[in-house]
Amino acid sequence: MHSQTFNAVAVLLLATRSNGHKQKGDACLALSKALPGQVSFPNSTLYAIENNYWSQRQAALEPSCFVAPSKTADVSTAIKILTSLDQPFSVKGGGHAAFPGASNVEDGVTIDLFRLTEMTISADRKTVSVGAGNRWINVSETLDPLGLAVVGGRVSDVGVGGLILGGGISYFSGRYGWACDNVRNYEVVLSSGKIVNASPAANRDLYWALRGGAGTNFGVVTRFDLASFEQGDLWHRSLIFPGQLNTTLIPIFHNLTVNGLPSDPAAHTYFLLTYLEQLGGFAVLTSQFHSTPPPSLPAQEFIPSIFSPFNAVAQAAIVNTTTIANISTVSQSISQPSGSQQIWMNVAVSVASPSASQLLIDIVPLWQSYVANLLSQVPSSNGTQLLTPYLIFQPMSSNILTAMQVAGGNTLGLDVKRGPRMIVQLSVTWSDAGLNRLVEKKTKELIDDINKLAKRRNLDDGFVYMNYAEPSQDVFSSYGRENKDRLKRVARKYDPTEELKRLWRGYFKLG
Ligand SMILES: Cc1cc2nc3c(=O)[nH]c(=O)nc-3n(C[C@H](O)[C@H](O)[C@H](O)COP(=O)(O)OP(=O)(O)OC[C@H]3O[C@@H](n4cnc5c(N)ncnc54)[C@H](O)[C@@H]3O)c2cc1C
Known part of the structure; x- marks a missing residue:
């Protein structure tokens, strides 16, 4: 028997009482015996590296140890040990979820997948x-x-x-x-x-x-x-405008979502508002992408016709950059550094009706007064802004919803017959952990207000995108009852003893 496998079996036997009941044990010790060299403990350099997360809200947690399996069989060994010892754990992929405990755990074991790089x-x-x-x-x-x-x-x-x-x-x-x-x-x-x-x-x-x-x-x-x-390469244009132009730009963006994007599946876009003192306060940014730029034209000479409605206002842009580059270059150009406190929340609204353009416009003053409130409590220090807010619109246009169904469909419950939606996403970056509760409370209140406004106009959709959600949001219910029940049945089949349900802490659970 392979010595690592032997160790794992020995540890499992040690961990199980003769009457078959499981007992808590020192999981980190058991893991380090079974998977030598793959476990890191507090105060080690590797532990410090592994406890890096995009959001400081996650990095503030301190697991008893990290286990970083080298191969699939080692993940299996780790899971067997953790479940046999009844040990709470979490799993870290790239560590980019924003909220505490999403992929880290206090006093438990975090399985860090970073070595699985095949x-x-x-x-x-x-x-x-x-x-x-x-x-x-x-x-x-x-x-x-x-x-x-x-x-x-x-x-x-x-x-x-x-x-x-x-x-x-x-x-x-x-x-x-x-x-x-x-x-x-x-x-x-x-x-x-x-x-x-x-x-x-x-x-x-x-x-x-x-x-x-x-x-x-x-x-x-x-x-x-x-x-x-x-x-091949991607075309990317980024336009930044003074914030007051939002009432001109949002109708263009809304029309692009409903009528433009379905006519050109190679196009992709999002739209955001932020507050940046160095840009003079509120600013609007629209990022536009196209995946089939003509090979012979320089970036500036190619503006996909779908984005041409923005050309009339482009001269008002404070920043107008256009590039054609490979995916690695584009993806690095929009990366966001780690090391700050972060929160993300979202809710989708229905945008099929022309009146949705006004809804999106009316969300802006709600967000602006939330921003004013937060900034009044977090004044800049020596010219450095200590909190940066974002309001982001991400289209789920009808072509995206249709494409989701081509290879069998997913669990998200996004029926194309209900028309296009817009994900309305809130994001805040700040430095002082003492503000966490305030930002969490205010952001939750704003999401509720946006939802209520959409409901009053009959434009609520209810879908909550998991990857931009906070744990207080009921992601699985937003997929619809049928899909949630079906997911629960699958979970019961593959986790019949409910060990993942009990021990895998953090993220979104089916309940
Ligand atoms: C700067 C930034 C840019 C982003 N851009 C996009 C974007 O373009 N499109 C988009 O849709 N979203 C985007 N997101 C959101 C992103 O999809 C989520 O934050 C996602 O959870 C990140 O995955 P991760 O593996 O890095 O995170 P983690 O925090 O490591 O994991 C998130 C959750 O997934 C679980 N998990 C991770 N890997 C596995 C695995 N192999 N098996 C089982 N469970 C696993 C973790 O346990 C945790 O519950 C972005 C986020 C950030 C911070």
Whole structure:
């Protein structure tokens, strides 16, 4: 017997009482015996590196140890030990979820997947197998030189795992749907430690559940086999305007979402408002992307016709940059540094009706008074702004919703017949942990107010996108009762003893 396997078996036997009941034990010790060299303890350099998260709200937690398995079998060993010892744990992919405990745990064990970095490309170039410890920059830096891409994250440092398992908005969603719609196969470690595949050919119910259902309720995904396609450089234009132009720009953006995007699946866009003192206060930014720029034209000479309605106002832009570059370059250009406190919340509104343009406009003053309130309590210090707020509109246009159904559909419950939606996302970055409760409270109140406003106008949708949500938001109910019940049935089948349900702390649970 392989010595590592032997160690694991010995530890499991030690951990189980003769009457078959489980007892709590020193999980970190057991893990370090079974998986030598893969466990890090507080005060070590590796522990300090692993306890880095995008959001300080997560990094503030201190697990008893991190275990970083080198291969799928080691993930299985770790899960067997943790469940046999009744040990609470969490799983870290790229560590980009914003709220505390999403992928870290106080006084428990955090399984850090960072060593699972394999990447292989099939001979026919149609499938890229990506280890769950990769970030999107690893994927694009491998695929760019080959002229290939996958439907993945837009920002370089974000982890592959969390983004795909919660949905995954991509530059290529207009044509292919979200990242979760483009997984051909998941390799998964279940709560029993068993390693299974989930695909249209094997464990179909689990395959469906993992398309938007998160890993937390089903298992640790160790490898994603992603559909790949031929792809060259991306066109990217970024326009920044003075904030008061929002009432001119929002109707253009609304029309783009409803009528423009469905006519050009190669286009992708989002729209945000922020408050930045160095830009003179409130500012509007619209980022536009196109995945099939003509190879011979310089970036500035190519403006996809779908984005031309912005040309009339482009001369009012404070910043107007246009580039054509590979995915790695674009994804690095919009990356956001780690090390601050972060919160994200969101809710979708229906935008099919022309009146939705006014709804989006009317959300802005609600957000502005929330910003004024927060900034009044967090004044700038020596000219440095200590809190930066964002209001972001991300379209779920009808072509995206239709593309989601092509490869079998997902768990999100986004029926295209109900028309296009807009994800209204709130995001705040700040430095002082003493403000966490205030920002959490105010942001939750604003999301409630936006929802109420949308309801009053009959434009509420209710969908909450997991990857931008706070734990107080009922993500799974927003998928609809039928999908939630179906997800629960799948969770019961693959976690029959409810060990993941009890021990995997943090993220969104089916209840
Ligand atoms: C700067 C930035 C840019 C972003 N850009 C986009 C974007 O373009 N599109 C988009 O849709 N979202 C985007 N997001 C949101 C992002 O999808 C979520 O934050 C996502 O959770 C990040 O995944 P992660 O693996 O880095 O996070 P983590 O915090 O490591 O994980 C999030 C959750 O997923 C679980 N998990 C991670 N890996 C696995 C696995 N292999 N098996 C089982 N469970 C796992 C974790 O346990 C945790 O519950 C962005 C976020 C940030 C901070």
